[in-house]
Amino acid sequence: MLSLFKRKQIADLVPEGEQAGGLKRTLGTGDLVMLSIGAVIGAGIFSTLGTAAAGEVLPTGEVVRHGAGPALVLSFLLLGAVCALAALCYAELASMIPQAGSAYAYSYATLGELVAWIIGWDLILEYAVGNVAVAIAWSGYLSSLLSPWVQFPGWLTHGYFNVHASSDPAIRGLLETAPQLFGMPILVNLPAFLIVMAITGLLVVGVKESTRVNNIMVVVKLAVLALFIGVGAMHVKPENFTPFAPNGFTGIHQAAAIVFFAFIGFDAISTAAEETKNPQRTMPRGILLGLGICTLIYVIVGAVATGLIPYEQLRSSDPLAHAFEVAGLTQFSWVIALGAVVSMAAVLLVFQYGQPRIFYAMARDGLLPSWAAKVHPRFRTPHITTLVTGVLVALGALVADDAATYDLTNIGTLSAFMLVCLGVPVLRILEPNRPRPFKVPFVWPVSLGGAAACLFVMQGLPVKAWERFGIWLAIGLVIYFAYGYRKSVLRRGVAPIALDAQAGK
DSSP: OGGGGOOOOHHHHHHHTTSTTSOOOOBOHHHHHHHHHHHHSSHIIIIIHHHHHHOEEOTTSOEEEOOOGGGHHHHHHHHHHHHHHHHHHHHHHHHHOOOTTTHHHHHHHHTOHHHHHHHHHHHHIIIIIHHHHHHHHHHHHHHHHHTTTOOOOGGGBSOHHHHHHOOOHHHHTHHHHSOEETTEEOOOBHHHHHHHHHHHHHHHHOHHHHHHHHHHHHHHHHHHHHHHHHHHHTTOOGGGGOSSSTTHHHHHHHHHHHHGGGTTTGGGGGGGGGGBSSHHHHHHHHHHHHHHHHHHHHHHHHHHHHHHSOGGGGOSSSHHHHHHHHTTOGGGHHHHHHHHHHHHHHHHHHHHHHHHHHHHHHHHTTSSOGGGGOOOTTTOSOHHHHHHHHHHHHHHHHHOOTHHHHHHHHHHHHHHHHHHHHHHHHHHHHOTTSOOSSOOTTHHHHHHHHHHHHHHHHTTSOHHHHHHHHHHHHHHHHHIIIIIHHHOHHHHTOOOOOHHHHTTO
């Protein structure tokens, strides 16, 4: 039984990232900060902000979750503090273990194989499942942006399960009006499918090319948010800030659980450790700088949005553009919609970048089939896992309902953050003399406080999210004991998959 918690030695982890035929080191601190901004600022700020401020209310009038009102800025600060504690722990482990795999690799070295598998399985919720929701949201904003010139038929922009879950009579009507094939309505989200496949193709070609595209999109999204802040601040009405916290701390807490989707992704850059130059210094800087910049932007945007119009009116799928429309600034609404389209494309790119590298690391350890650890001989990217991830996410976006994925993504990500925080003090005890290029200050209060803070935010999620998370973990454990337990290279005492074989030779 103890073999389930056998740790992978850090001395073995580090050389794996240096073998010939592995991933190519091309990224600097600036690239990592831009990747972080690309991952963090996206669907969360452009879509969940409204629900976090105004609350979630069913068509029957039942309040599912209370909103924070103008105190939304406190929700952002709360999450910034929680993520900062986790980021410090990520930074220490990333500097010690500059390997692809992110939290998965860190937990393998600190808490053992079974916990590593659970984290790797949880991260699928953050990257792949989360990207399904982002792709669907991207499609909605694209349709809105192009609506003055191009009207897409509803059956090409709404997936089958999205239509079934909708309470909108117009969308439900597509079940009757859509074209049919063998008696089944054709209901697909074609734009969401196409954007995922386009980004997948870009990621196969190479990481440097992908970061150049990401950098362009980050500049565009920052310019759009600067426009929102600059124009919106001139039309803020102080009376909109009263009452500041209409639902007290309950609203702030529940809003934080909703808007946490806006923060996931700062850890995505840790999956780039094997493609980063001087990762012992660059990774901590990239993680902490990226998170700090994004938190500052969120607080300012939240303050402007809740001051621009009454917080109850922010309840919308496109709250920033809607705020401009309600405030009479309609001439700028299309710019906000354009910014949302670009921002979400950047999130898709970074998350589609991260997920294959986690699969790559797990396959190299034998927990997934060996084909998942192959590297393209020319592009030096994990092309097979990139293609598989892209196809699965694209198919999910084609038919799925995005609303069901947000809470599941949040709870999976928070659980991974919590375990990373716990891993730092464990490794301090087990290997106190191990060189640490970056050390967490006040390690015990920071690491344990970070774990407790993540659990606290998780408690703000609805019961249904916990139930679905339990089912997800059960499925993951079945797969582990059916395959990974028997094939693990650590448990069998064999060497990791050779990288020259991975290169397709």
